Amino acid sequence: MSKKVVTLGEIMLRLSTPDFKRFVQSDSLEVTYGGGEANVSAALCNYGLNGVFVSKVPNNAIGQSAINHLRRYGVDTQFVARGGDRLGIYFLETGASMRASQVIYDRAGASIADVDASEFDFDKIFEGADWFHTTGITPALSDKAAALTLAALKAAKAKGVTTSIDLNFRKKLWSKEKARVVMTELCQYVDVCIGNEEDADTTLGFTSEGTDVTKGELNLDGYKSVFKQMKDKFGFKYIASTLRESHSASDNGWSALVYDGNEFYHSKQYEVRIVDRVGSGDSFASGFIFGLVTGMALGDAAEFGVAASALKHTIPGDLNHATLNEVKELVKGDGSGRVQR
Amino acid sequence: MSKKVVTLGEIMLRLSTPDFKRFVQSDSLEVTYGGGEANVSAALCNYGLNGVFVSKVPNNAIGQSAINHLRRYGVDTQFVARGGDRLGIYFLETGASMRASQVIYDRAGASIADVDASEFDFDKIFEGADWFHTTGITPALSDKAAALTLAALKAAKAKGVTTSIDLNFRKKLWSKEKARVVMTELCQYVDVCIGNEEDADTTLGFTSEGTDVTKGELNLDGYKSVFKQMKDKFGFKYIASTLRESHSASDNGWSALVYDGNEFYHSKQYEVRIVDRVGSGDSFASGFIFGLVTGMALGDAAEFGVAASALKHTIPGDLNHATLNEVKELVKGDGSGRVQR
Amino acid sequence: MSKKVVTLGEIMLRLSTPDFKRFVQSDSLEVTYGGGEANVSAALCNYGLNGVFVSKVPNNAIGQSAINHLRRYGVDTQFVARGGDRLGIYFLETGASMRASQVIYDRAGASIADVDASEFDFDKIFEGADWFHTTGITPALSDKAAALTLAALKAAKAKGVTTSIDLNFRKKLWSKEKARVVMTELCQYVDVCIGNEEDADTTLGFTSEGTDVTKGELNLDGYKSVFKQMKDKFGFKYIASTLRESHSASDNGWSALVYDGNEFYHSKQYEVRIVDRVGSGDSFASGFIFGLVTGMALGDAAEFGVAASALKHTIPGDLNHATLNEVKELVKGDGSGRVQR
């Protein structure tokens, strides 16, 4: 029977310019929906799991469209609350070469920020669940959303559900200082912690010296030092991070480092020609969770996550539509891109 | 030399579904920018006047795009302040036949609502101005915006500038009760008052019995009674209203009634096949103002405004791109729609 | 608790030309999915019911996309079988004025035609179901599909589920003669029979003289005579038909006639400006079923069905996205199409 994974978080309306146009040039915007946690839920459904998404959207046609987008890809949306004022929006302009992609967030006042834990029946939500996942974005949205996140983590732990968090610091949502207070509390209830380069520092205060993210050079030793500190403080079962070498907005190196408290595993590194890199971190998280929840060894789960997210870079939109079989084939080594007839 | 007309108000990002699609069907949205006052300013520039738009937009690429849209059509945007959090948005789904168009407003927290009169140099703004126009939407946005509107009206009057207001009640922005208090004060400073069917009641408390707007039948006597009450209370120089007979979302009858305190003038009525009726009230206001500010007699100004706004119904987007010459030809009677080669 | 309605039938890939283009002009095609029974299921979900769709699609990305389309609109697709060779396709060119819309079917060899009743667990499917609906298209697809339809009707009746059928004769799928044999058997298990103008004749052999469908004139007496014959032979609880006055491809009159064995009820007639009339019969069926299954009186169910399907004519695609509230408002009489803000 397929595993049940619950995720909690935001889903936003994504409005992106077509054909590498800049915002000031665009007279139309492409519409899709996504968000760090929604992306994870949809990807897990895509691999055949039972993904349940918990959130809140406004009771209008835009909120309904967000739900519809998730349903289209198989997500169980029965626990999404309706109410509040608006769906958060983010505007995206896709970069190329030395021109970076731009994201303009317009998420203040979103329904999910005006939420109360009582709107959700966690007993029912976590009934039979195998995993619970959320990210550092949700608690950053508002104090209410932070309280909800904490309540959900506690409820999950009380039900014996494995929990994971992707640190995902968003500097426009809150300060480092506030993030550290909130995230430190939340991490008490987390089994698996995922964090990219800067997040461990900004949200938990662990410093990984020597990585200048604008250079695209990796500093594995720094990562290892940080992972050990995280393990010591929080006792996470597993810690994982993707490693991006950002050569340009068009080409990136991509791999992951995982740690179980004893050994480090650095995955294969892919060189990706980018179509759309938004959601690539989420696609790693979902692939990694898929691996762990279906019983893969840590290194295999990391390889699955990295291959899945390498493929995500080639797919437009927030969601990862790479199939289970495609990920498996890439893990096995076929990246030749030959036409499949 | 061309007349200078100042307008104050909001400009929003308009996101509309293409090809009569409903929101839940749309995977792309067409982008344009508009708002009751911005629409008036752009139309006046379109007729060759010097239109100055006063507003506030966020200091990001979306705010810049709104400004660019107005500049494209000749509006002087030098007095648009930058700051605040976001540009207001409205989502539009165009109806047909018995299916009504739907508008979803997402304007809470817009920059223009978080505004202070000190951000604008009214001395400079009204220097040499011939007319000032605003609408009942602006004061409804926030107390700050209402204060700004009042300040602007006072400044205009102090400079001897003719003032006009379009009552434009928006029930999602404020209550009737609050509207009446605020609008009653603002109307002290208004020379020309424009209001469609329900606005006189909701915002000023004058009742026009017998018009059921869902029926599309006109009750001219009721209008006349209301106009007289408005004249009596506020001493407006002119009062005007468009009259819509809404046969369906595809076909409307369209005319206007104007009043100078002595006589009523009911314009020619057009039967319009609708392409996009959003902004049609604004296109009447701008046409009517154009007529008055350039010295037309009241009835001629009304005919100009009605012809202009009849044409607007055939043009996609908020703005009226009917040319001065096209409006004049239609006033003269050529509505045959023969190809112009 | 919301009612459960099961429908059985085909879902096809619909490829339509944009902007009134003819097939020979089109260099792109718009993609959606639909089919007589799928359209009913999606509309019922749209009104808040629990719609379960039973079908078979190929095990490839096109089949998956068809399922995704239904899931997007809330349909329960857990009982859709996977296998066979292909998804049926229909090409659509939308007409205007005196140019009729053209449909080219390309449905031979579709997965649903190569189906066996054993692929479906009808015990589970009909568990707790309130209604079962299918159409005369499904049995026309193949002998196997006809056998499946019969099995499903029998299973439904055995479970005490109310059954309905829309006769829907398709002359390119089978002959009148064959249709009459098969449909006569199926109708033994049907409670509610829906059939438009020609179907009663072609599929059941009941003649309604005097209606020339190319003229668009109605012959209510002829209908009544046919309905009585149908009642006499099959004992249907209710019989219903939409009545179309086809003035042109752009404008139609639209109403319905229903019969309970005692009285005839002729609904209000709407004059519709057409955006997309494909699926309008299905939208009547779904509205009518919605009315009956939720306990409306026969005439009210007919009015709901007619209003729902009048609205469908204004919505692109096969599915009816008119909301429950919009249909109710139209039934009440507001067809003015005024903008909803």
Added chain:
Amino acid sequence: MSKKVVTLGEIMLRLSTPDFKRFVQSDSLEVTYGGGEANVSAALCNYGLNGVFVSKVPNNAIGQSAINHLRRYGVDTQFVARGGDRLGIYFLETGASMRASQVIYDRAGASIADVDASEFDFDKIFEGADWFHTTGITPALSDKAAALTLAALKAAKAKGVTTSIDLNFRKKLWSKEKARVVMTELCQYVDVCIGNEEDADTTLGFTSEGTDVTKGELNLDGYKSVFKQMKDKFGFKYIASTLRESHSASDNGWSALVYDGNEFYHSKQYEVRIVDRVGSGDSFASGFIFGLVTGMALGDAAEFGVAASALKHTIPGDLNHATLNEVKELVKGDGSGRVQR
């Protein structure tokens, strides 16, 4: 064996705004190709005749694309000369309701205007030809083009080919005075003359009093008087004109009047909901020629031409893609627009 019809004239690049947008709003333009004579040639191929188009286009990818467009629809383009500087362009903005469609011509310096009769082998071109058609646009393009037109008409007559001309006065190309001199000479060699309302006056000097084209009222008596004058002066075998009642840019009445020197025949009048009326005159000419060249009686040819061109109004682009069968069905009376499955 299918009839061979030669046409001589211009083909232009047509750039039109989408979705009723005005030129100043459009950030993309739809591309097609057409012109008065090219439209006739393509329509005749569409009905199964052998249409040969004679013209000149530049030797670049734009000229090639024009040829390709005609080849796509079966036109024999082997006699199209290559050379000169550019393809003529026309910009089109489609109107609606009281807003007229706008055409901006940009055809100065087109290759076809810089042409010499020696570039064409008329012996070969007219070998086995049954009909030759041109319009008053071609001679208006330049003196060289006028000389070519004259040469072609003479060559056709020398070969015993029936000739026709559509007067088609274009006021931006030449003066009435010049038109009259040139056209009077050309008409010496014409058997069948087609001319709409104003053309008989502007190009031949025959006055039809009482028709105000901006009113959309017909004055059949005036037409008859003009036709008689034309017959008297030029001895045309047949004279024909379409009659347009331009209610608006969206709705027109459409019929034709034909004359054989003895009797007048006024065709059935269609009320058309317009999708694209450009090329409707050409679609009448091609339908009328089709009728005559395939041996229909005059009235039947007129009915065929009117039905064909009524259908053209519903088809985007310059060319008429109504099929032979569709035209025949409409002549027979089925304008109900019911879906053809």
Added chain:
Amino acid sequence: MSKKVVTLGEIMLRLSTPDFKRFVQSDSLEVTYGGGEANVSAALCNYGLNGVFVSKVPNNAIGQSAINHLRRYGVDTQFVARGGDRLGIYFLETGASMRASQVIYDRAGASIADVDASEFDFDKIFEGADWFHTTGITPALSDKAAALTLAALKAAKAKGVTTSIDLNFRKKLWSKEKARVVMTELCQYVDVCIGNEEDADTTLGFTSEGTDVTKGELNLDGYKSVFKQMKDKFGFKYIASTLRESHSASDNGWSALVYDGNEFYHSKQYEVRIVDRVGSGDSFASGFIFGLVTGMALGDAAEFGVAASALKHTIPGDLNHATLNEVKELVKGDGSGRVQR
């Protein structure tokens, strides 16, 4: 006078997702037409030859559109038979980086599979022909299509026409075993054999050890061994294969190896940034045939074919629209991609 080349085979409707979207994301599909043999015919016309395409399409607007597409690019379609049920379809999703392009074939029941040699007048078809080309796809479609292919090859040989075949094994159409039987017979009548890496093995049973196509490494020695075996068994005049180094779905190395029984010639290798690689094999075949039929030496024909097909990778759609001059310039060495003004 230009050479006449006859090709026999299928033309399909190609439906492709835009902008790197996956099938499950696409709400529109781009339409074009192509097929292994049609692609060759259009490319030869593109170079100025007289390309005649022999096939069968359904007698509906989709079949007509396929013919129109070929006519647009100059192909002589007079011998395309009309009849049967449908046009074959293939769905295409364009990959990027490590995500491979996906093709879903939906060609069962296509008109060309239900064909009889008697539908074609080979005497007339091959009159004056210089070359006949077909591929291993056509005989794989059905036994009837295989019989037609054999009949065509025999007729060509009887008329002294040079023949070529592109082996093109399609595993979804037939088994290796069946392919070997049929292709071995067909190859008796073939002068020039083109086959990419796997085809020689699957369709003729010649093994080229050591090439793992998922690695993208070339094994020239293996190819040479296979070519010798092919020469020995069938006595082909020339044997040719393209050589693809598939670095990813975005970047490929591309060259060709040709053999005349004495010497091998390995062409220049191009590194191509891929826009659309579908039809690249056909573009090599057409370039190579163009070279041979116009009298180039073998190596020059190979270089022409490789340059032509390198350019094809940069052009969307199945057909190669690289001009004769562009191919020649690339053969000479200008691959700098500087803007041509």
Added chain:
Amino acid sequence: MSKKVVTLGEIMLRLSTPDFKRFVQSDSLEVTYGGGEANVSAALCNYGLNGVFVSKVPNNAIGQSAINHLRRYGVDTQFVARGGDRLGIYFLETGASMRASQVIYDRAGASIADVDASEFDFDKIFEGADWFHTTGITPALSDKAAALTLAALKAAKAKGVTTSIDLNFRKKLWSKEKARVVMTELCQYVDVCIGNEEDADTTLGFTSEGTDVTKGELNLDGYKSVFKQMKDKFGFKYIASTLRESHSASDNGWSALVYDGNEFYHSKQYEVRIVDRVGSGDSFASGFIFGLVTGMALGDAAEFGVAASALKHTIPGDLNHATLNEVKELVKGDGSGRVQR
């Protein structure tokens, strides 16, 4: 206060094929507006300067749209004259890999070519101006345009305005011989001369041996020799050239060489993945002018210009919409293309 920069030249309608399509494949064209001098003016406004564009456009909606495009991006268009026959057009097909982009100019008869210096009030135009810029394209358009260019340069010098020219030889507009005569005279009034690889030779007769532009190799010594000759003959204050290494239509190396009569400065070289390279020279010119007019040192201005134009390669359309801040960041070294949130 922001610097005022006047530019004189042409603005054209740009019609480009989407998605790498070739002209013969395209059924729509994307619309934008640009031209060597207009591009410079818009970019300077983009950086916050006061850009004034002097030109002439036809008095129709196409001319108005060109003006609107510039206004949208802040250009002061008050001195653009209206009149003449047409707006020049250029058609663009974007290449990839070894397939070069193609430009087809259709600019004969453009309004700007039929111009008289008396149409412009240079006293007012240059009032308070800091810089005047034009290119070698304008004088090539016609003798009248050359006379205008000379008049403008003289007027600028008379007002003490710094002048610059971009040599920009266009071989389809005039001969080398004529260019040399005209440009030699114009250069008497020029302070800063910008010219790419071939222009110094074609327009001024200075030979830079050893650069084969189809190879993409740079010959810095040759450039230096040419710059010295230019300095000696004309006494330019600064001379600059961009240096392009054209690896393919998809990838270029890009840098600049500048000279002040004493020292050469070779900027950083960028490797750019190209989205749209049209206007890249203009984006260097505008960046370089921005640097100089705002007081940067020569090398800094060159680095600013090169970074700005490297970014331009990633932006569709003629205009450079890279922001001032983005250019500065790239000059500082961040080309990692990381998402900006």
